[in-house]
Amino acid sequence: MFQFDNSYARLPDHFYASVYPEPVEGPVLLKFNEALAEELGIGADLSDPARLAAILAGNVVPQGATPLAMAYAGHQFGSFVPQLGDGRAILLGEVVDRSGTRRDIQLKGAGPTPFSRRGDGRAALGPVLREYILSEAMHALGIRATRALAAVATGEQVYRETPQPGAVFVRVAASHVRIGTFQYFAARQDVEGLRILADYVIDRHYPELKERERPYLDLLRAVAFAQADLVARWLGVGFIHGVMNTDNMTLSGETIDFGPCAFLDEYDQMKVFSSIDQGGRYAYRNQPGIAQWNIARLAECLLPLIDDDQDKAVLSANHVLSEFGERFQTQWLAVFRRKLGFLEEEEGDGDLVQGLLSAMQEGEADFTRTFRQLCHVAGGESDELFLSLFKDPSGASGWLSRWRTRLEQEKALPQERASAMRAVNPAIIPRNHKVEEALAAANYGDLSFFERLLQALEKPYEDHVEFADYAVPPKPEERVLQTFCGT
Template sequence: MFSLDSLSVSHRFLALPNSFYTQVEPTPLDNPRWVAWNQELAGELGFPEVVEDEPALLDVLSGSVSNEHIKPLAMKYAGHQFGIYNPDLGDGRGLLLGEVAGKSGQTFDLHLKGAGQTPYSRMGDGRAVLRSTIREYLCSEAMAGLGIPTTRALAMMVSDTPVYREEVEQGALLVRAADTHIRFGHFEHFFYTGQHEQLRLLADRVIEWYFPDCLDADKPYVSFFAEVVRLTAEMIAHWQAKGFAHGVMNTDNMSILGQTFDYGPFGFMDDYEPGYICNHSDYQGRYAFDNQPSIAMWNLTALAHALSPLIDREDLDHGLETFTPILQTEYSCQMRDKFGLSTKQSEDGDFFNRSFDLMESEKVDYTRFFRALSNIDRTGIAPVVDLFIDRAKAQAWVESYLLRCMLENDSEAERCRKMRSANPKYILRNYLAQQAIELAEKGDFSLVHQLADLLKFPYEEQAEHEEFAKLPPEWGKRMEISCSS
């Protein structure tokens, strides 16, 4: 039987003053049981790869039984939600269990989501429901498969505890692994409450733990902020290139390590739609797909304001000025990879604009388009043209694209091979997640497991799962997801 004694567990955050957190014991659920266990991640962290016969581990990770190695706490933070500052935030339904050193030496936070009420629950019940837990488990692993910086999912559990939302649902739990759970909102809390010594302590520990190279800089705080800007810009470039919309880019959902964090009403675009809104509650479109770069800049500006007691205004402004160039450079690099264009030509800007205008006007599926383009060496141009309503326009565009490709140094076969490693065949479309949820609510988790396995290798041809790469049905497009969980 597995014992937590075999793990290297630490509690660095717990060593900080009490103003950073509240220690809280999880509120157990009725009859918790495994739904999913991430074998790959478990192996890296030193957990057993199979847990069906590990009832003691289930008891500890579900919060049913206490353990000397687990010292749960709820973090205190604040944040701007839809642009409005809210001081009353914190871990309202999740608990940091501790930090585990993986086999590579990297340290991961373990966080139990759905663990019950904390002082920061704000009248909530502190629970997570099955549907939202499935969505986060699947999407965090899908993002990892795509190569997008993200938190991970170690385990998912379901219970017999009823949770009351729009209707009665099953209570569930997610064990999340992340490099850190520290958010922009942690710094905002100490700034707006005037606890500037705590703010400095937080910055010092963040630099020590996650940005040690900054300690050698002339201005460590300035260097730290520059790194946060860079990591955030690179994350957003990944989102935009892969067609991912987060849905709730509040500052309390922004990791200081530039990892995709807190999966709620997210969505991958189906038809190319720059103004795509995936959040049912985003009535103004603040977090629409094409707004994500500007919102990231807004959030970084909010972080800069919170760091102003530590960093001069001129240095903060300079750090913020680097965001757009980094984002544009990284996004341009990724889009060139998607189109298979490694050289730069003077007419490329116009070519890209025409390409996206055509995709938008023709309502072309974003993922299918780029994957079909990647397979021209195998299938010819017909699958690309067939995605368009106006075949003549599509034919003309493909011909112009092939002319542009003639300026490249790679052969067609080599170009397409590289493109297939940049353009996924499989993404977690919202309708697929919804189908998995509906089956799971009936006790059938087979589709959850299928999708979890599939999405670990989104760039590979998986003939046995061809149906998951099809165009979504009309009812499954542009699904808006509620924040309710």
Template sequence: MKHFSVQHSLAELGQPFSTACLPTPVAAPQWLAFNVELATQLRLPEQYWRSDEGLAVFSGNVVADWANPVAHAYAGHQFGHFVPQLGDGRALLLAEVIAIDEQRYDIQLKGAGRTPYSRGGDGRAPLGPVLREYLVSEAMYALGVPTTRALAAVLTGDWLQRDTAEPGAIITRIAKSHIRIGSFQFIAAKGDIAQLKTFADYVIKRHYPESAAAENPYLTLLTSVITAQAQLIAKWMSIGFIHGVMNTDNMSIAGETIDYGPCAFMDAFNPAQVYSYIDRQGRYAWGNQPKMASWNLTRFAETLLPLLSAEPEQAIELATAALLQFNAENEAAFLQLMGEKIGLKSATKDDEVLIRDLLNLMSANSTDFSQTFRLLSLSVANTTQGAAQLFADSSNWQQWANRWQTRLATQGLALNEVQQQMDATNPALIPRNHQIAKAIELANTEGDLSLFNRLHKALQTPFTLSGENADLAQPPMPEQCISNTFCGT
């Protein structure tokens, strides 16, 4: 393995961008999980792989000689209300490493204790949210969605008081960076344009280096982030994923899925579906995610106005024109992804009606989102088979299926080729809410990680379903349905 290459570029920016802070030691750490495949990609020395030395580092009990822990400062709009200072209240960036792909990645402890940004919190994470983030983030990676990843999870040996006493845990997560829209809001709110420029230049160099040579680097930065978010949200939508808390402090500049709190994959399709216990108004429902991403990006554009042009009116015009591209880019990406889900290699604008009508039919019949698309490949040769069994309204299903088959025929592809492409696009396995809840319950009450480990292994190959994992693919029974998920604060 090539040499473990460590850098600390964010820490070197110093105040106000981050603050040095040490993790708080824990009582009796134990390994919960360790990601050997990811450790290999990061060139992490094997002395830290499920060893006592690694346990000490990833529990925060020892600061490795290669670490320089800092808490990142950011602000954010939380459910539309601006909070000028949030920051890493329970997370610490240990280091940035250059991985096998020659890209830079953060190594961050989450749940490592109080920081200067904890705002009265204990800086810890309960076991349940750590297991949820580990499972869902790794599942998203396997599904091809840009995401933070889970390197390690440890039990702390301490108990946390939430609604009830819960075991504490720490997750080590990996990201291209943990810089958010809220990071720019924090600097912009200070009114120091020199600091804003310093930070924007840093982000350009780190994430969008091609922007540096543009006529207006900061406008190109804005358009690059818009494109990344437009594509990311389309991917979320195409797999029925609901982030749950799309506040500006939870939206990554790098276009990765970050901050897995009350997230969930839909069971029965409903565009207004919300799982987060705190989202009582449906702000971040499945169908609202593009609109809210656009809203967040507008807040990002506002922070860049002083850099876009010295003339305020021109800056607004440039930002507005850039933001108008979000809907077009998001809709184009969503159309292509959804087209692939129904067997179309290249969807056109004319296919939007076909896709929309299927979604409306799914909503009216409350069919399971993932199961419908997975079984759809079995309907390619016979529209009375496969997904047909899920629709109580068989007449409208058959009308739609006939139109769909007519469209498939225009491609001139063999039926088995269409089916293979659909099975490689539509996952057989997703992190089912009721299965995650059961895994968390077993871990919390009995210290039993068997279901967690089984889910983690199965979700690494989501497009392949073995007989031994067939139960994990099944939608919940009515009594198993999860209506609320919770963040880990």
């Protein structure tokens, strides 16, 4: 099934713990991503779902796999934990996909590991399906993210606040190396381990840096820019990660770990959904600053590699942190220029973006619908539906006048502009109430809501009459106020 070539397992033993998945009682395949399997070059025998479920649940370890749990540390809500590691995830191995890219195949919920910290190493069905939905939705939106290969029911229950059906999630990632992985070695003052890890990341993700004069400084810059670009894209679709700890930030620049994440309904720059984010550390508006803070923690780890002179190393690293801010601002403005239909750059565009966001905040306007309806206005339709999205439309009406004055500086035809805007302003996102609806039904054995939601999210930038209900904001009684970690 898998053609493994396991590079991480060839690193020194203290980078991970060798551990096999713990078999489950009755694995049943709930969902298998055939398109992704084809992309990965995986030959899955769909005629034997029981055998496939046994492999994907960890009951049968496929030939060539070298199962392991990765060691890492991390700052969790600002507090450093020197040892975390994969407590309920086991890396089966790596495959090289059809494009020549190396990809990790990981089982989440496959049993305890040496890093489980007294946990059971299992996952509940709800969080597994949630990660499946959210990771595939992000991919469809064109935002870099880990992918979902499969979801498998275990036939067993897991015990959290209440008994819940258990499941295993099969995750695909460019790699699972995190900022926290570097922190693990830095906390132990293991400079050689840091060097080996940095060289590994350069080889795997940034091979163009190998011949650079200062490869480790350039690695810091490459990761910083990848994260700046990623967070700018998050903000463009109203995404709130919810747990931007350093162990949840990858060196590859992929979105990872879809625990309490959520998408904005009405725009609120300080919106928090995560039940464990009591202080709003990871609120929508705070995500760029937190990303920069996390990159600073990576910089601290890399200082011994950047320069033998610590003062020079700190100076160089601080320059990269400054560049992060500049890169983010450039990318954020580029994202929102496109959302507003600006095909050219003009001074004052940032003020126009902020003007609309302020009107949306004051008018409690739905984030996704506001930008999608603006596409119709750009195409020549009436302002009426757009303005109806605001509780008080006066601010939005004044903003529309300024927006139209700005558009007069460009030569694009209305339909050309509207088409470009529809390509970056989704009609459908995984709205929180629809996700919760699908998960609640799945817990009672009904996967039809899950399947239909996945279908609706496949082409989020297109209007589909049959999925019109997924584009509608929640009614007051349908609002999801909190989301929860799946651990």
